[in-house]
Amino acid sequence: MSRLDRADRPYDIVLFGATGFVGTLTAEYLAAHAPAGLRWAIAGRDEEKLRRLRERMPGGAEPGVLRADVSDPGSLRRLAEHARVLATTVGPYVTYGEELVAACADTGTDYLDLTGEPEFVDLMYVRHDARARETGARLVHACGFDSVPHDLGVYFTVRQLPEGVPLAVEGFVTADAAFSGGTFASALNQFARVRGMRAAALERRRHEPRLVGRRAVAPTGAPHFARAVGAWALPLPTIDPQIVRRSAKALDRYGPDFRYRHYAAVRRLPVAVGGVAALGGRVAAAQLPPARRWLSARLRPGEGPGPEKRARSWFSVRFVGEGGGRRVYTEVAGGDPGYGETAKMFAESALSLAFDDLPPTAGQVTTAVAMGDALTERLRAAGIRFRVAARH
DSSP states (O other), X not given: OOGGGGTTSSEEEEEETTTSHHHHHHHHHHHHHOOTTXXXXXXXXXXXXXXXXXXXXXXXXXXXXXXXXXXXXXXXHHHHHHEEEEEEOOSOHHHHTHHHHHHHHHHTOEEEEOOOOHHHHHHHHHHHHHHHHHHTOEEEOOOBTTBHHHHHHHHHHHTTSOSSSOEEEEEEEEEEOOOOHHHHHHHHHHHTTHHHHHHXXXXXXXXXXXXXXXXXEOOOOOOEEETTTXXXXXXXXXXXXXXXXXXXXXXXXXXXXXXXXEEEEESSHHHHHHHHHHHHHHHHHHTSHHHHHHHHHHSOXXXXXXXXXXXXXXXXXXXXXXXXXXEEEEEEEESOTTTHHHHHHHHHHHXXXXXXXXXXXXXXXXXXXXXXXXXXXXXXXXXXXXXXXXXX
């Protein structure tokens, strides 16, 4: 199915899960920044909540209202048939996400989500990549803080280095922000499914074509003091390195031999040690149902930081790239990473898929592969900084 065949669908973009915390922020961003003539709709299971959300849209925006429920595959199929691009905030995705991916892959509809769940991404590749390639659908996961700044940041860094030589990039993340209930629920769910993640990764390796004549790896680094950024570097157990590695496998610009390592950057050693201990404690607690239920009750889905906290929040990801005798320091930075900037990244990703002149791709692809330069420029125009700090 060519993308021209979808031009007569009623909506350019449908946002599913629009009344959730991040969904509402994304809907408000679209209402305030969408181009004239955008045909879009908000979707979810509670039509009354959707109508109330539409009533308070900035600028008098009047998106369509569509009812759909993850427990009703037929309603998800109808959503996919009505959209050129379908963006979903409904997670945990490993629990609620597959039917919508399947519907988009089958109908040739471009799909976006905010997942940071490696198990879900691997399973969707195994089960739906081939069908999406047949229909022309682009399945793009991790279109928020997981993993847009890291994926596009490495892509931006690589483009500052020589071509055709081995390249190594390290990313160092710092942020001051708070979780929402939905993000916290997804993280707990992921911590509790370590075996499932390993099994899904193994199954993906069985199906994924091997890279021939090139190498792209993202090994876990060791904790150390990184002089390049003046901070303690702690390996981050997030989906981001996997996304970066898949971009590097797909794009020859990353060179014949590419390596990426991903860290949290922490200035003070006691804070670093405490962070490792806290993370270990949450992972251990997530294995026990009573402890997991107790943690889940601390912050429920639909809850999140208020406007004042979000206004004070920020993130910075610094990259150090080396290759061909050159070294470059770059940075991607912005405001509230988990919510304000995630809504911006998510909405601009949907707009990019809907309207930009992009490389011909299909199947499960990353943001760098599907949208690369176009999305980078969109985010720059929207206030997220991509800069070269120094070259050597």
